[in-house]
Amino acid sequence: MSQRAAGRQAGIQTPLQECGPSAPLPADRVLGSGAVLFPGVFDQHGCPLVIFPADGQDRLLELSKAEVVDFINYFHALFNRKYEKQSLVSVVVDLRNASPPTPKFIMESLLLVQEHKRTIHSVYLIQPKKKDVVKPLLKLLNLSMSCSASFKTILLREIPELWNYIDRSQLPASLGGYFLYCHRSWVSFIKEIHAFVQEFLSVVQRLPSCISTLQALSRLPLPSSFSELQYFCCTNEAKFLQLRRELGLDELLKTL
Incomplete structure (x- = not known):
């Protein structure tokens, strides 16, 4: 099996071109946290996915918004240079078990990404189970829609609804998909x-x-x-x- 094929099985897309000296690799604490992922998969629009998994949200709140923004911008630029085109990203946010601060942190981070230049095509939000998280989230969505740096937001009640927008071959098991992803292997590969x-x-x-x-x-x-x-x-x-x-x-x- 080739290195490229092996990389794909681990959720790795080989970056053939770098981001330049002005874009340093995100810090180890951000890469290793698993709180935000760029596994090299796509939605049905062909946009590469940024994923905020449910099992990384405790670690997510240990990061700053600036670190999350830098992570997304770094890998977005890396992707565009590799394929020599300007592509937007889409974002999947699994809020099923989210605590109240999490949606606000994520949405404000995404708005910061979009504020600099249009980067995000769509945001797929899996609805929280806790009622005290749902109401603030709806307010945040109304706010984001009124901002000039808006993006398309899709609120989903259950995981299967996500499959209408993203093929299951492009989703990890935690989102009901078949995509094989090992975060440790991905981090090791990116650093090498x-x-x-x-x-x-x-x-x-x-x-x-x-x-x-x-x-x-x-x-x-x-x-x-x-x-x-x-x-x-x-x-x-x-x-x-x-x-x-x-x-x-x-x-x-x-x-x-």
């Missing part, structure tokens, strides 16, 4: 790819200078005597090895 990309960019930045040095060496006249030729080869081999160290090829290969 990020490390490789950063090392690759570092090599690319140093490459022009190294090429210029090699071109200068190639134009040197060859010595006429054997002893001078030995010295010439020894000296230039040392320069070549120094260039290799400066370029960082060995470090890059270690990340493969």
